[in-house]
């Protein structure tokens with residue numbers, strides 16, 4: 001626990017901001033949480049962002065680190081997905097397991113998770129002496145460092161100003177805190193739009209809330225340069241997302257072209273979503289852009305630090321954006337604890353130790369698009385995956401597939417996972433060349449003997 005009641009402004013009450021606010025308050029900080037949106041528990045608007053997402057080991061560990069019982073409550077009702085279900089052009093389905101020992105990633109409702117975290121803040125407030133102050137509809141316009149930190153924001157149409165000892169920026173991809181931080185430190189920063197757009201569709205439940213396809217799989221219709229995916233919701237429905245290049249989506253304008261495109265590529269998805277709904281979606285629904293934001297450093301002295309999408313916005317193909325943001329929270333809280341709330345040391349250590357890992361997961365997320373949309377149907381990929389799995393089962397201490405390290409092993413950092421996997425891939429390649437060499441040598445010997 002921090003001794004003095006130092007005050008912190010957490011900017012952004014999204015998934016990461018709500019969790020870090022709770023974690024800091026439990027450590028004894030006096031927390032004020034600001035968000036430009038209205039309270040998600042009462043808000044009517046739905047954001048364009050995915051309706052459900054996959055929460056896995058790193059995210060779950062962070063939730064448990066903040067509060068075991070809270071984690072149980074907010075994760076109640078998650079749907080385990082033990083693998084992918086690949087849908088081919090003819091509608092045949094093939095299951096590919098994620099883990100070697102029954103591990104799963106889990107589908108969770110984004111809005112419900114955000115609401116649950118805010119409810120947990122209220123629950124904390126009901127017994128805590130120092131309550132978390134929640135200010136919704138507060139658009140932060142800048143943070144300025146002086147003796148402490150000055151937060152300027154607009155609330156109910158009026159400009160407001162608060163002073164805090166420090167600020168945590170969890171205000172997402174277009175972070176204002178990051179922009180303010182960039183003026184204070186020599187921050188390396190990159191932002192790249194990916195030529196990929198996404199559209200969300202809905203697969204309604206079957207009779208009596210039943211699931212019309214297997215809920216315990218992440219469904220993928222991989223078509224190389226574009227794909228469709230679907231994740232189950234608790235009520236028997238699925239949220240389906242189409243990913244494809246902008247040019248392709250913009251070319252699908254008339255009902256006829258959309259119908260032709262779906263009949264050719266996603267025949268078995270048509271009865272699930274409904275042709276009229278597909279056409280409505282492609283012609284009227286908002287389209288999401290995907291981009292990567294990478295930066296470092298993440299802090300200015302002990303005054304300001306950014307976490308979550310504000311520090312690393314990634315494409316969603318490894319299902320790690322939120323999980324990684326939750327892991328940021330755990331690591332930051334652990335460092336504060338370990339350094340007895342010497343914030344300067346904790347923040348500097350965070351920046352030093354986190355940069356390599358964030359760089360690694362950003363790269364992996366981008367690369368995984370090819371795995372999901374294309375590799376999963378390649379026989380070489382499937383052969384290597386099988387071999388990877390066999391070795392992982394035979395020597396679980398010494399051989400761990402990359403997906404397992406990233407999604408199920410929060411004790412292995414993202415950058416170590418990449419290094420370890422590169423080593424394993426080199427061994428697999430040697431083994432493959434060895435096998436090819438043996439076959440060639442055997443054939444040559446056989447032919448030589450026959451010709452004698």
Ligand SMILES: Cc1cc2nc3c(=O)[nH]c(=O)nc-3n(C[C@H](O)[C@H](O)[C@H](O)COP(=O)(O)OP(=O)(O)OC[C@H]3O[C@@H](n4cnc5c(N)ncnc54)[C@H](O)[C@@H]3O)c2cc1C
Pocket residue numbers: 011012013014015016017034035036037049050052053054055138139140141170171172173174175176198241307308309310316318319320321322323324325
């Ligand atoms: C299609 C899609 C699918 C995804 N699937 C997954 C998945 O399966 N698994 C996974 O782990 N991740 C997934 N992600 C990534 C995940 O959504 C993000 O990583 C996560 O939401 C980041 O949380 P955050 O709290 O850092 O940012 P956000 O969720 O963006 O929250 C930021 C908050 O800050 C507020 N804010 C912004 N600016 C201001 C301001 N100036 N003043 C006050 N408040 C402000 C916003 O209103 C918002 O509430 C997916 C993303 C997309 C787009």
